[in-house]
Amino acid sequence: MYRLIVAVLLVIGSSIAYGQTQRVESDRFHYLIAPPPDWVVSPGPPPASTAPPGEPIQYLSSDRQVDVESETEYVAMHFRILQSSGIRELSEISIDFAPDYQSLTLHGIAVVREGKTLDRLDPRDIRLIQAENDLDSRIYSGMVTAVVILRDVRVGDEVVYSYSRKGRNPVFGNRIATGFAAGWQVPVARNQVRVRTPAGRPLHYRGHGIELAPSITSKDGYQEYVWRQEPVAAIRDEGQYPQWYQPYPWVQISEYRDWSEVAAWANALFRYQGPLPEPLRSRIRQWQREERAPDGALLSALRFVQEEIRYLGLELGQNSHRPATPDQTLERRYGDCKDKTLLLVTMLRELGIEAYPALVSLNRARGIEQLLPSHHAFDHAIVMARHGGRTYWLDGTRTHQRGGLDTLGFTRFGKALVVAAGSRGLTAVEPPANYRNGSQVAERFQVTRFEAPVELQVVSTHRGNRADWQREYFASRNRAEIGHAYINYYARQWPGIELRAPVEIEDDERHNRFVVREHYRIPDFWDREKNTLVASLRAGAIREFIKLPDTIARRAPLSLAYPVELNHTSILELPPRMPVAGEDETVEFKDPHLAYRVATHHSENRFEVTHNLQTRADHVAAGEVGAYVRQLNAIWEHMTYVYYAPYSNEVVAGDMVKNLIDRLGRFETNQ
């Protein structure tokens, strides 16, 4: 085995050596074919390992090497195909690079079959495409993908390839900050990362979810860090992780010593001294004149950036992190998060409001505080504004956000790096004190008689983020589509339900309160059992939150939506002669994760059940999931209340009425 691999690498290297460096043009881009850089060191053959049963591919080796000085990253991968499904997975290799500042060099691609190495590095099988995978998010990255279509790959083959990417985004300056994976869903026989840096440029490193120390050596004016794992066990995907939790271990590397250095880097990017264009200045003055409420001008500026500047991210080259100037953004009328942030900050300062850009992470949220200081910790930019003695976090990329400063929908970013001179650490991102995010759903079932359809009125009141979502939902769909979606929701329980009137909305923008009114007729409200009609009242708004997690026996924490407050009331109204029997009850469950309360109330011909659910944390620790699930099961028992009524099938069908009418006919002429 060892000999085989050595032979493979030699063959690949030798074929290229004869041809020297070859430049291949494809579409508007190019790549190179050349031997590996001379600073690359082979980690040796992959360790002998047993093929995992049932897996389509055996991952033999992952080798990643970085030369800080030449700004080059070398990658070599080695697999074995075990099943035909593995062929589909491996017969197409994709390598991304950013042509604005990177060059791609392919060193070798080969298939090893029965001891023979078959060279598959053929430019005819390689295409460069600009896929733009985030177009749906209106983000254009400028990344190009080299797609290699491997010919004639069979079960039992080994696939070996290597390449280098040279060049780093100049927006990051001279500092290196990167990371590498140290665990996957599949086992890997060997994973090695080697970083070579000139002496005098010490690296900081930290394992996340793993304790893994590098071996560090010095030689010829360079320092080498090598992390090696052999073998790497598979990580079972448990799903439903809190945002801040990274289920797959990785090792982070950074040259930044602290967050103040990252803030200084960002501050240089967001520095803007120029004036605002005159049309916008006059608009700001108009807001100042017209808006009597102290928050009015600030909110007008926020709305302007959210609604009148279209979201579009052209993240090419340095634009990935360097914002456009406010006048550029205004002139284009589009921008991404950082463009909108700089524009909003500039406008707010014009209004005399203290405002700063703030870097946050949508993916990691408060998890960034576990990271080494790094420019890669963030993926989003918002604004921190101080107004009236309070701090507000404003997101220029949100749309359909309404309300006052204290009722605006709020994203729990957790931590932010405020971009300001002298910024030294991360700042907690907290919602306004009285911020409420939640929904109240009130269902009213009106029964006139057993055989008649039941009228259902639903009034849903949404606040906070949930109001914003509803507002966006209604703004982006036509009413017929919405009506269809709404009726389908209830049709799961009553397939015959009919929408009696178009869904109505009432948008209280001032208080960020969005009300939806629905009106249905339910011909199949009752489930018929022997001499009994059964009506089930389900707490639909809450059931979704009470569902058991997909993975209960878990090692990772379980994510909870937080903060959320949900209220669901079902009222069953019967005619006066249809009494409701039963005793009122109140049941409560409370633990550190959620609080649930259900109360029932019976009156003469009316039954009311009100459920209230509040989440109290954003996660359940792995060790507490068992107790949490027991509580969910107990709460689930209350998700459906059932009303039983006696009935006669013959009467309801109307046969008895027809018979009575016929019999009464006999008496008409007897007067």
Added chain:
Amino acid sequence: MSAVITRWAVMVLALFYLSPVGADELEPFARFAQQLTADYNQGRSELFDRSFDADTFMGRIAKALPEDSASREAALSGVRQGVERLGKQLLQHTGDGVRWDFLRIIKEQGGQAQALIRVDMGGQGLLYLRFQLRQDGEAVSIEDWYGYSSAQYATQIIANTLRLYSVAQQPIDRVVLRRFLRARNAGDNATAREHYSELSPAMRRDPNLLVLLLEVSGDDEPAHRQALADLAAAVGDDARYAFVLIDHHIYERNYHAAIRAVDSFASRVGDDGALQGLRGNLHRLGGEPRRALAHYRQALQLEPDYEEAYTSLLDVLVDEQLYPEAVTVLRILTGRFGYALTPQYMAGIEGYEEFRASAHYQTWLDEK
């Protein structure tokens, strides 16, 4: 003998039910009328408020007022302020036990239609309303409405009343009429009646005002009787007022006259289960139980779900000792309408003694 459940009084407040019409068959007017009744059944007037065509409404009032009146603009200005509350005024005919039902579209032509709505006041009589609707594109608007006590469009009534107290009458009547209306709007019925009596004889005979007087006399039987008698004298055989005079004929024990009034009313708006049942009750009051049975039967043919017909029918069946049919009605009341007719409850009904002793009744009890 009293009825099992007395909801269906023969006293008729004013103004009409047919088998509920499937809204889907009569888009869009019927759908609109269905929504309107659903709105009022929930005690809301949002749809009315949103759909009411105030400009057209005001235009009709203006048309009905004399053009040379000095106080015309002042009167219109006052009405304009009240127009916004019109939808809410109908809320007085809502509440527990009150049910609005859309019956049918009775006339439809050229983008316009009239929707017939019955308000069952839950023991306080029946109210029949007719809404004049217009369709513009997909939207339906309300131009006007009226009840059958006056058989005139609301705009016409308002214009007539404006003319009464602000334009053509003696100053003293204007003042008194204002006092009467103020007391009536404040719910002070006794004071309102007092002011009414201070009006000039000619004003006191105005049918529109007499209908208002009936409203403020409901809590005082002698006063109510007198107002009805005055109205009967004022309108004679005018069919438009026939329905509201049914109570007058009942007070006078002239049940055949009352039945003729129902017939007259039905000829204007069409027949329904409620009107057939009403005829049945009148025949029963007049000592003609078998004729009553015939009308109850027709009521059930027209509206098999009009439950009040069953409760009245039950009493007659028990009186007439038609026990097998009476037991059938009991089965329908429990099985179809959900009545909880426990033995204890049934035992308390006066006049059912012989029925309770019958084998048919015992069989029914055993079924339960």
